[in-house]
Amino acid sequence: MITCIRCGHQNKEGAKFCQSCNAVLPRISSSVASPPPERINIHYNQLKEAGEKVQNGSISFEEFLNILNRIYKVISDRLADIESMEISDEIRPSLEEQLQIGISGIHFFLQGIDEMRLYTTDTNSEHISAGMALVFQGNENLNQALEMARENLRRLKEMGFEESELTAPDN
Numbered sequence: 774m775i776t777c778i779r780c781g782h783q784n785k786e787g788a789k790f791c792q793s794c795n796a797v798l799p800r801i802s803s804s805v806a807s808p809p810p811e812r813i814n815i816h817y818n819q820l821k822e823a824g825e826k827v828q829n830g831s832i833s834f835e836e837f838l839n840i841l842n843r844i845y846k847v848i849s850d851r852l853a854d855i856e857s858m859e860i861s862d863e864i865r866p867s868l869e870e871q872l873q874i875g876i877s878g879i880h881f882f883l884q885g886i887d888e889m890r891l892y893t894t895d896t897n898s899e900h901i902s903a904g905m906a907l908v909f910q911g912n913e914n915l916n917q918a919l920e921m922a923r924e925n926l927r928r929l930k931e932m933g934f935e936e937s938e939l940t941a942p943d944n
Contacts, residue, residue, distance in 0.1 A: 774786060775788060775798050775799070777791035777793065777794060777796055777798060778796070778799055779791065779794050779796040780793050780794040780796070782794065784798060812916045812919075813912075813915065813916060813919060814912060814916075816844050816847070816848065816882070816908075816912070817908055817909065817912040819840065819844060820840070820841070820844060820885070820886070820889065820904075820905065820908050821905060821908075823837055823840040823841070824837075824889060824892075824901040824904070824905060827892065827893075827901075828892075828898055828901060834893040837892075837893065838890065838893060841886050841889055841890055844886060845883060845886045848879055848882050848883060848886075849879075849883060851879060852876065852879045852880075852883075855872065855875065855876060855879075856876075864929060867925055867928070867929060868925055870921065871918050871921040871922055871925055872918075874914050874917050874918045874921065875914065875915060875918030875919075875922075877911075877914050878910075878911045878912070878913070878914025878915035878917075878918060879911065879915070880911070881907050881908070881910045881911030881914060882907070882908055882911030882912070882915070883911075884907045884911075885903075885904040885905065885906070885907030885908035885909075885910075885911060886904065886908070887904075888900055888903050888904035888907060889901055889904030889905070889908075890904075891904075892904075
């Protein structure tokens, strides 16, 4: 939304003139605008590349399975970390939706990897496609949960919580 500096009306993004008073709306240079939030895509990209390489024969089934197994372990370890987190009853309601979206993202990711493994049994490329669709959905959920985490952290700090109360201790 773009706020008119003359009358305060909220106008749709991309509008050049205020819908209320017809004033010229301000433009913010992209160099001044906030950068888009950082997205995490590393495992998605690694799986996509591995799927392409195993299908074109540039990596073996064994190498493909090693990549899948390595990423599966990393993702399932994160799930275990999340499930073992101790969250105070005071802030749990603020985080519940974020946790549910993040956990569902992890499950989509793991299901996608399981689907991609099936390629090694019958070389049906549909396993790669279907697996990557699940991984994509998981990645989207994880990035949505990450954005929610940023917002929740900001909001909880405003409520007076200290960052040490909100973050998990390092292992």
